[in-house]
Amino acid sequence: MLLFSGYTEGRDLCTFRTGGQIRYFGEIRKKEDIKDALDFSETAKLPLIAIGEGSNLIFGDGLLNVIVLKMNIKGIETTGKGTDSLDITAGAGVNWDSLVEYTIKAGLSGLEALSAIPGSVGASPVQNIGAYGCEAADTIVSVEVFDRTDGMFKIIPCAECRFGYRDSIFKKEGKGRYIITSVTFRLSKYPPPIPQYPDIIDFFRVKGQSAPSLGEIREAITTIRWSKLPDPATLPNAGSFFKNPVVDAETGRRIKMEYPDARVFPLDESRVKIAAGWLIEKAGYKGLSFGKISVYDKNALILVNNGGANHADLTAARGSISESVMEKFGIILEQEPDEVI
Numbered sequence: 001m002l003l004f005s006g007y008t009e010g011r012d013l014c015t016f017r018t019g020g021q022i023r024y025f026g027e028i029r030k031k032e033d034i035k036d037a038l039d040f041s042e043t044a045k046l047p048l049i050a051i052g053e054g055s056n057l058i059f060g061d062g063l064l065n066v067i068v069l070k071m072n073i074k075g076i077e078t079t080g081k082g083t084d085s086l087d088i089t090a091g092a093g094v095n096w097d098s099l100v101e102y103t104i105k106a107g108l109s110g111l112e113a114l115s116a117i118p119g120s121v122g123a124s125p126v127q128n129i130g131a132y133g134c135e136a137a138d139t140i141v142s143v144e145v146f147d148r149t150d151g152m153f154k155i156i157p158c159a160e161c162r163f164g165y166r167d168s169i170f171k172k173e174g175k176g177r178y179i180i181t182s183v184t185f186r187l188s189k190y191p192p193p194i195p196q197y198p199d200i201i202d203f204f205r206v207k208g209q210s211a212p213s214l215g216e217i218r219e220a221i222t223t224i225r226w227s228k229l230p231d232p233a234t235l236p237n238a239g240s241f242f243k244n245p246v247v248d249a250e251t252g253r254r255i256k257m258e259y260p261d262a263r264v265f266p267l268d269e270s271r272v273k274i275a276a277g278w279l280i281e282k283a284g285y286k287g288l289s290f291g292k293i294s295v296y297d298k299n300a301l302i303l304v305n306n307g308g309a310n311h312a313d314l315t316a317a318r319g320s321i322s323e324s325v326m327e328k329f330g331i332i333l334e335q336e337p338d339e340v341i
């Protein structure tokens with residue numbers, strides 16, 4: 001029988017550490033518990049929200065009349081074998097970085113570039129987590145979900161997950177409909193190439209290593225990431241606060257003409273991606289504080305909670321940054337973390 005606690009502090013459930021009280025909170029440790037949670041939601045007439053470790057999530061202030069379900073289904077197993085690959089299935093509640101570590105210890109490549117990303121396996125397909133030119137969609141075979149429309153468990157193949165840049169069906173039309181219970185990844189038995197990013201190339205050049213092992217690539221990425229990112233345990237944050245905007249090529253050309261140092265990356269013939277951190281920095285916000293919220297001084301894409309900030313403080317900071325970027329560049333910034341308000 002699934003038990004719920006009443007009036008749980010939202011700030012204890014997210015790494016940004018803002019938020020009021022959640023009306024009901026429960027933990028799903030096995031798939032069968034999901035049906036209990038739905039029954040409870042119907043009786044209480046309150047919406048149900050599945051979460052993982054709260055590293056891409058922000059709660060509003062005051063009393064939030066919702067039921068929050070922390071997905072805590074554990075377990076990692078081999079579910080398929082190919083000549084060159086193994087399929088590994090992990091429960092939604094497995095910590096993401098523990099899965100990466102597990103695969104690397106097993107000599108499997110494919111997830112090493114995603115080392116040290118906070119959060120759970122269950123959330124990895126939601127925003128198709130990515131780093132260093134790699135994203136979860138590159139290795140996901142399928143996602144197991146509980147479909148709330150018919151109460152059935154289903155397997156959604158990768159091709160139907162509509163993965164895009166920090167995007168998927170689970171963020172759009174499937175939001176609220178699918179509760180992710182496990183994810184299956186296909187990983188290679190062969191060593192990976194070194195991710196071709198200046199920081200990583202430099203790391204191995206300095207060490208004089210031309211053919212690092214899987215474990216060494218993981219270690220390099222972990223070291224480089226934590227030298228640039230604030231650790232949520234000591235400086236609460238939700239990682240990148242804005243998505244890198246995708247704009248038409250003409251806008252990209254205009255910005256590049258005006259600012260030759262602009263970080264503009266072509267996506268195809270008609271679209272470019274612009275680094276949101278560069279836009280925010282150029283608008284003069286890097287390191288700036290708005291009371292209890294600051295723009296991180298080493299990376300303008302990250303907002304940090306200096307302690308005791310609430311959702312209203314965050315809204316004010318976000319509004320000011322977005323308006324300035326809009327005024328200066330004519331570009332709309334889209335927030336990356338999900339919000340429960």
Ligand SMILES: Cc1cc2nc3c(=O)[nH]c(=O)nc-3n(C[C@H](O)[C@H](O)[C@H](O)COP(=O)(O)OP(=O)(O)OC[C@H]3O[C@@H](n4cnc5c(N)ncnc54)[C@H](O)[C@@H]3O)c2cc1C
Binds near residue numbers: 121
């Ligand atoms: C310091 C820092 C660095 C980060 N770096 C990166 C990075 O490099 N790349 C990157 O992509 N992200 C990054 N992130 C964001 C974050 O780590 C990822 O988005 C991660 O996948 C969130 O996992 P979570 O378990 O904390 O999800 P949560 O924050 O709990 O939830 C996020 C969203 O997923 C939904 N969700 C969660 N679990 C389920 C489930 N089982 N079923 C259905 N819906 C679910 C929630 O409702 C919510 O909408 C970073 C965050 C931090 C704090």
